[in-house]
Amino acid sequence: MNYKIAPEFTRRFFLKSSSIALAGGFTGAFAWDDVQAAAIKTFRLRAGMSPVALIPDAAVKTNAWCFDGTVPGPEIRVRQGERLRVAVENALDEETTVHWHGIRLPNPMDGVPHLTQPPISPGSAFTYEFDTLDAGTFWYHPHQRSFEQVGRGLYGPLIVEEQTPIRVDRDLTWILDDWRLARDGQISGDFGNMHDMSHNGRIGNTVTINGRVPETFSVRRGERIRLRLINAANARIFGIDFDKHKPVIIAIDGQPVAPHVPQDELIVLGPAMRIDVVIDMVGDVSQRFTLTDPFYRGLKYRLVDLVYADTPLRDRVPDWDMQLPANPLAEPDLNDAERHDVIFNGGMMGGMVMQELGGSMGHELMGAMGSMRGMMHSGKIWFINGVAAEGHIMEPMLRLVHGRSHIVSMTNATAWHHPIHFHGHSFRVLSRNGNPTAHKEWQDTVLMAPKERIEIAFVADNPGDWMFHCHILEHQAAGMMGVIRVTQPGERT
Amino acid sequence: MIRSIVTALLLAFAAVISTTVAAGEKPAATLYKNPQCGCCEGYAEYLRANGYSVDVKPTHELTPMSRAAGIPDDFQGCHLTYIDNYVVSGHVPVETVNRLLSERPAIKGITLPGMPMGSPGMNGVKQGPFTIYTIGSDQPTVYATE
Numbered sequence: 001m002n003y004k005i006a007p008e009f010t011r012r013f014f015l016k017s018s019s020i021a022l023a024g025g026f027t028g029a030f031a032w033d034d035v036q037a038a039a040i041k042t043f044r045l046r047a048g049m050s051p052v053a054l055i056p057d058a059a060v061k062t063n064a065w066c067f068d069g070t071v072p073g074p075e076i077r078v079r080q081g082e083r084l085r086v087a088v089e090n091a092l093d094e095e096t097t098v099h100w101h102g103i104r105l106p107n108p109m110d111g112v113p114h115l116t117q118p119p120i121s122p123g124s125a126f127t128y129e130f131d132t133l134d135a136g137t138f139w140y141h142p143h144q145r146s147f148e149q150v151g152r153g154l155y156g157p158l159i160v161e162e163q164t165p166i167r168v169d170r171d172l173t174w175i176l177d178d179w180r181l182a183r184d185g186q187i188s189g190d191f192g193n194m195h196d197m198s199h200n201g202r203i204g205n206t207v208t209i210n211g212r213v214p215e216t217f218s219v220r221r222g223e224r225i226r227l228r229l230i231n232a233a234n235a236r237i238f239g240i241d242f243d244k245h246k247p248v249i250i251a252i253d254g255q256p257v258a259p260h261v262p263q264d265e266l267i268v269l270g271p272a273m274r275i276d277v278v279i280d281m282v283g284d285v286s287q288r289f290t291l292t293d294p295f296y297r298g299l300k301y302r303l304v305d306l307v308y309a310d311t312p313l314r315d316r317v318p319d320w321d322m323q324l325p326a327n328p329l330a331e332p333d334l335n336d337a338e339r340h341d342v343i344f345n346g347g348m349m350g351g352m353v354m355q356e357l358g359g360s361m362g363h364e365l366m367g368a369m370g371s372m373r374g375m376m377h378s379g380k381i382w383f384i385n386g387v388a389a390e391g392h393i394m395e396p397m398l399r400l401v402h403g404r405s406h407i408v409s410m411t412n413a414t415a416w417h418h419p420i421h422f423h424g425h426s427f428r429v430l431s432r433n434g435n436p437t438a439h440k441e442w443q444d445t446v447l448m449a450p451k452e453r454i455e456i457a458f459v460a461d462n463p464g465d466w467m468f469h470c471h472i473l474e475h476q477a478a479g480m481m482g483v484i485r486v487t488q489p490g491e492r493t
Numbered sequence: 494m495i496r497s498i499v500t501a502l503l504l505a506f507a508a509v510i511s512t513t514v515a516a517g518e519k520p521a522a523t524l525y526k527n528p529q530c531g532c533c534e535g536y537a538e539y540l541r542a543n544g545y546s547v548d549v550k551p552t553h554e555l556t557p558m559s560r561a562a563g564i565p566d567d568f569q570g571c572h573l574t575y576i577d578n579y580v581v582s583g584h585v586p587v588e589t590v591n592r593l594l595s596e597r598p599a600i601k602g603i604t605l606p607g608m609p610m611g612s613p614g615m616n617g618v619k620q621g622p623f624t625i626y627t628i629g630s631d632q633p634t635v636y637a638t639e
Contacts, residue, residue, distance in 0.1 A: 203553040
C-alpha cells in the first residue's frame with residue numbers, strides 16, 4: 001500500500017489514512033516521487049549575522065547569527081498537507097545547511113551536510129521542498145557545526161496546523177533558548193571547550209523566550225492557551241513549573257498524545273524536544289504568578305511572570321475537547337519486529353558508570369574506550385556502540401529493512417542526560433527501565449536519564465541514510481552521532 | 494640572606510592571614526561544581542573529612558570561571574574550590590592543598606586536570622601518579638606529583 005498526498009488531497013482522505021494507521025494496518029511505503037501538491041507555500045530564509053535585542057538593556061545589542069536578522073528566525077506556518085518550499089541563502093562566512101527537525105520528509109531534504117546534500121557554501125543557496133505529512137510543532141536549524149551555529153542563534157519554528165485544530169483562545173509558540181553572554185552582552189566565544197564537551201554541554205547564563213529575556217506575559221482569567229514549547233538550546237534541559245496552573249500535554253515532538261498532566265506538573269524538555277500544552281488561566285483578575293524552572297538542583301530561576309488582566313475573558317474554564325487528530329504514522333508490529341541494541345558511553349565519569357553496570361557492557365566496549373584522557377585529547381569523548389563519529393559520513397551503525405518494524409533498546413551507560421534524536425521517523429517510546437510508558441508516546445527526540453534504558457519502536461518506512469545522535473550539540477560534536485540506513489523498497493540490507 | 498628575608502615576609506604574611514582562623518582550624522572553602530556532577534560532592538566530603546568547612550555551590554559557569562582564574566582549558570579540573578585566596582581546581586589530594594596553604598607561593602592556585610580515577614572523591618583505582626600544576630603564569634608548571 002502506498003501513502004501519498006494526491007492533488008485531490010482532502011480532509012476525508014486524511015482521516016481515512018489516520019484511522020488505518022490507528023488500526024495498526026498501515027505498514028506501507030511512502031512514494032515521494034509522484035507526489036504532486038495542491039498548494040505550495042514558498043518561503044525564503046537568509047542565514048547571516050545581525051545584532052539582536054536579547055536582553056532588556058536597550059543600549060545593548062548582541063551580535064548573533066540568525067535567519068532573516070531575527071532570533072528566532074521567522075515562524076514558518078503551513079496547513080497539514082501543504083507543500084513547503086524554502087529557499088535558504090547563506091550570508092554567513094562559513095558553510096551551512098538547514099535541518100527540518102522532527103518532520104518526516106524525503107532524505108535529500110533532510111539538511112545533513114555531506115550525507116544528504118553538499119553544504120551550502122557562503123554566498124550560495126539551496127531550496128528545500130517537501131510535503132507536510134504530519135501536523136505539529138517542529139523547528140529548523142543548521143546541521144553544520146551546529147554546536148556553534150545553533151548556539152549563536154540560527155533556528156526558528158516550523159508549525160504545521162491540523163486540518164481541524166482544537167479550539168483554544170490563543171495558539172502561541174515559545175521557543176526557549178539559553179545563551180552564554182559575557183559582561184558586555186556579547187556571546188562568549190568559548191564554543192566546543194573541553195568542559196562543555198565532556199560534561200553536560202554548553203549551558204548558558206541567560207534564558208530567552210522567542211529571543212528576548214522575558215519579563216511578563218499578559219493573560220486573562222478563563223482564557224485557554226495552546227502553548228507550543230520548543231527547546232532550541234544547545235544543552236539546557238528546561239523543567240517548567242506553571243505555579244497554580246495545570247499544564248495538559250497534548251503533543252510531544254509534534255505528535256499528538258492522550259491529553260495528560262505530567263508527573264509533578266512539571267514540563268520537562270530536553271534539547272530539541274517540543275511539547276504542546278493546553279493551559280487554562282484559572283487565576284483571578286489582576287493576579288500575578290511566577291513561572292519557574294527548578295530542573296537543575298540548586299539553580300532554580302524565574303522564567304517569566306503571568307500577569308492577569310483586570311477583566312476576565314470568561315468566568316469558567318472551557319470544556320472544549322483537547323484531543324488532537326492522529327497523524328498518519330505507521331504503527332509498528334511489536335510481535336514481528338527486528339530487535340537492535342544501542343549502547344551510549346563515554347564522557348566524564350563514563351568509566352565509573354561502565355564499571356558499575358559491569359559485565360552487561362562487555363569487555364569489547366571497555367577496550368574500545370581505551371584511556372579516557374587520551375581519547376578526550378583526540379576529541380572523541382562520546383561513543384555509540386563503541387564508535388565516536390568524526391563527521392556526518394560514516395558506516396551505518398544499523399541497516400534496517402524497509403517496511404519492517406524495529407525495536408531499538410537503548411542503554412545510557414553514562415553519567416549524563418542525553419536527548420537522542422532520530423531523523424526521518426517518529427518512534428514510539430515503549431518502556432523506560434523495563435516499565436511500559438503510560439502513553440506509548442511518539443517522539444523524535446527522547447531524553448534519557450543517566451543509566452536509563454529505553455525501548456523505542458517504529459516502522460522503517462522512509463528510505464535513506466539518517467542521523468541518529470545526541471542533541472546536546474557538544475556531545476554530538478564530540479562523537480555521539482551515528483547513521484542508520486533504511487534500505488530502498490525491495491533492497492536487501 | 495635574601496631568601497631568609499623572603500621567607501620571613503611570607504611567614505609574617507601567613508601569620509596575618511591565619512589570625513582570621515582559630516588555631517587548629519582549616520580555612521573555609523567554597524566549591525563550585527556542575528549541578529549534575531556527583532563526584533564533586535565526593536571531593537567536598539573528602540575536604541570536610543580533612544578538617545575544612547566546605548560550602549558547595551552549583552553553577553553552569555565553570556568554564557568561564559576557570560578561564561577567569563587563569564586555568565587553560567586543557568588543565569581544567571571538573572570543579573573549582575576557593576580557599577584562603579587560592580583556587581584549587583579538580584580533585585587535588587589534601588596533602589598538596591595543605592602544602593599550598595602553608596607555603597603560600599605567589600601563584601593563583603593549583604589544578605589537577607580532568608577527573609583521574611582513584612583521585613580523592615573519585616571511584617576507581619589510581620592509574621598512575623597525579624600531576625598537579627600551578628595556575629597563574631602563562632604556562633602551567635608542575636607543582637606536585639602524588
